[in-house]
Amino acid sequence: MILYDYVLSPDCYKIRLLAALTGAKLTLRAVDFHPGGEHRSPAFLAINPAGTIPVMQDASLTLTDSAAILTYVAARSGPAWLGDDTPEMRARVALWLAFAQRLSASIGKARTHDMLQKPADIVACRKAGVQCLREIEAALVERHLMGDAFLAGNRPTLADIACFPHSMLAPDGGISVDAYPAIRLWTRAIRALPGFVEMPGIHRLHDLKPEPAGVQA
Amino acid sequence: MTDPIRDEWYPVALVSQLGPEGRDTRLLGEPVRVAWHGGAITVTSGGRSLPSQQRYGHVWACPGTPQRPLFDIPEADQPGRRLVDVGLVRVKCSPLRAVENFLDIAHFPFVHTDILGAEPHTEVGRYDVAIREEVDEVWATKVHFYQPQAAKSAAGGITTEYMYRVPAPTVSILYKTCPPRPGEWDVITLFVQPLDEELCEVWPWMALFDDDTPMTDLIHFQQTIFLQDRSILENQLPHRLPLDPGLEIPTRADLTSVAYRRWLKRRGYTYGAQLVAA
Ligand SMILES: N[C@@H](CCC(=O)N[C@@H](CS)C(=O)NCC(=O)O)C(=O)O
Ligand SMILES: [Fe+2]
Numbered sequence: 001m002i003l004y005d006y007v008l009s010p011d012c013y014k015i016r017l018l019a020a021l022t023g024a025k026l027t028l029r030a031v032d033f034h035p036g037g038e039h040r041s042p043a044f045l046a047i048n049p050a051g052t053i054p055v056m057q058d059a060s061l062t063l064t065d066s067a068a069i070l071t072y073v074a075a076r077s078g079p080a081w082l083g084d085d086t087p088e089m090r091a092r093v094a095l096w097l098a099f100a101q102r103l104s105a106s107i108g109k110a111r112t113h114d115m116l117q118k119p120a121d122i123v124a125c126r127k128a129g130v131q132c133l134r135e136i137e138a139a140l141v142e143r144h145l146m147g148d149a150f151l152a153g154n155r156p157t158l159a160d161i162a163c164f165p166h167s168m169l170a171p172d173g174g175i176s177v178d179a180y181p182a183i184r185l186w187t188r189a190i191r192a193l194p195g196f197v198e199m200p201g202i203h204r205l206h207d208l209k210p211e212p213a214g215v216q217a
Numbered sequence: 218m219t220d221p222i223r224d225e226w227y228p229v230a231l232v233s234q235l236g237p238e239g240r241d242t243r244l245l246g247e248p249v250r251v252a253w254h255g256g257a258i259t260v261t262s263g264g265r266s267l268p269s270q271q272r273y274g275h276v277w278a279c280p281g282t283p284q285r286p287l288f289d290i291p292e293a294d295q296p297g298r299r300l301v302d303v304g305l306v307r308v309k310c311s312p313l314r315a316v317e318n319f320l321d322i323a324h325f326p327f328v329h330t331d332i333l334g335a336e337p338h339t340e341v342g343r344y345d346v347a348i349r350e351e352v353d354e355v356w357a358t359k360v361h362f363y364q365p366q367a368a369k370s371a372a373g374g375i376t377t378e379y380m381y382r383v384p385a386p387t388v389s390i391l392y393k394t395c396p397p398r399p400g401e402w403d404v405i406t407l408f409v410q411p412l413d414e415e416l417c418e419v420w421p422w423m424a425l426f427d428d429d430t431p432m433t434d435l436i437h438f439q440q441t442i443f444l445q446d447r448s449i450l451e452n453q454l455p456h457r458l459p460l461d462p463g464l465e466i467p468t469r470a471d472l473t474s475v476a477y478r479r480w481l482k483r484r485g486y487t488y489g490a491q492l493v494a495a
Contacts, residue, residue, distance in 0.1 A: 007437040007440060008441075030431065030436075030437050031433065035233075035234045035303070035304025036304075114307060114309075115447070117305060117307055117418075171451075172447075200441050200444030200448075201444060201448050
């Protein structure tokens, strides 16, 4: 499985994360998204006319959307992540995979604007991003009342992998996450999963260890 | 009349990424335009043309009257080095904070975990710091640190030796052991463009010996490192760098930072600094 990848992209990271959690082997092809803009080059557009990353190629398959890639990697290497326990769970996974597109279009755009100076209507992106976070917070609270800790049910699924990265990286785009205690709990639970890997801005859990001597906050 | 802030050279664009549309940006709070004119690049601000030059992959401009030439990095012209344009990263922090963080090695195990540092190897040993009067630069030498993956080209953990150099108030250069070429130093720089006192664009740039790693992987390696710093930098308090002693208690690891602040104060470089004790 070849993944056209950019280290700072939350949508690429979610594929790397799922691969790490399921033991899937990826061959990474680094795309010079910034500063080179390689995703807009003719060679890349021939692979994905939409000019977005991630893209996966495996044998005859070319997948140009992170939801499809997550589904494929899970089906191959970790079918439990598809969330097929019940029809409801399966549907909720599909719902959150679709919802994640709204996160890319809001928080994702605010973030590349603030960090890399990519063009965006920053006020509108932040406003839509806050709305997304409020919806995730509300859904998580509702699930907690049913005794579930994750977006689609009582165990982690693709729903969580799809929505986790942008939820954590919102501050990069000037969107505060302070107001969402359920999101904080949920992101901690994901970071505690065996095999978890990090990306810049999403650190592994080590806040529980004692503060190392001589280090200032 | 000289001005210690306006008379410095600042990076304002990456030559390789400056398209026909040019670039509208800011420098020291003022709007600046970088544009192509025929085959040449010009930098203007408020209808005035600024002294400018192209060096180390970037366009440099001086809003005042340059008092000295742009600092020299002789390694930039050494044959066999790969020159890496890492690209801008905007950071909501004082330009001086960005430089200072780059000089600090103690954060490696906690911020760049398993790449530039790892617990329990958190000890920063003795090293030398000096303000080299003859060149008016800050230098830290003989800095040794254990690193799990010192460079993209490093196969495993090694003890790396560093030298740090501040040749201009918003520029920091580090020299580190070069895994494939013992005896040479890899050069990694941070060129900081101050937009405002608490907002900057940072242009990392590198001159490396590494014939194997694809260019994009070199860029991504450095972007990974710098983006790990970005979240720390945006949360540092106080936002402006205190130049008066006593505000933050230094440890041995901070000796370079102490020298840097003293040097800034001596030069009267106060843009992004805090002078009155809190
Ligand atoms: N539909 C895509 C959206 C991913 C997306 O927006 N990726 C960003 C990078 S993180 C991108 O490729 N943007 C293209 C651009 O900014 O031109 C997916 O989820 O796979
Ligand atoms: Fe750092």
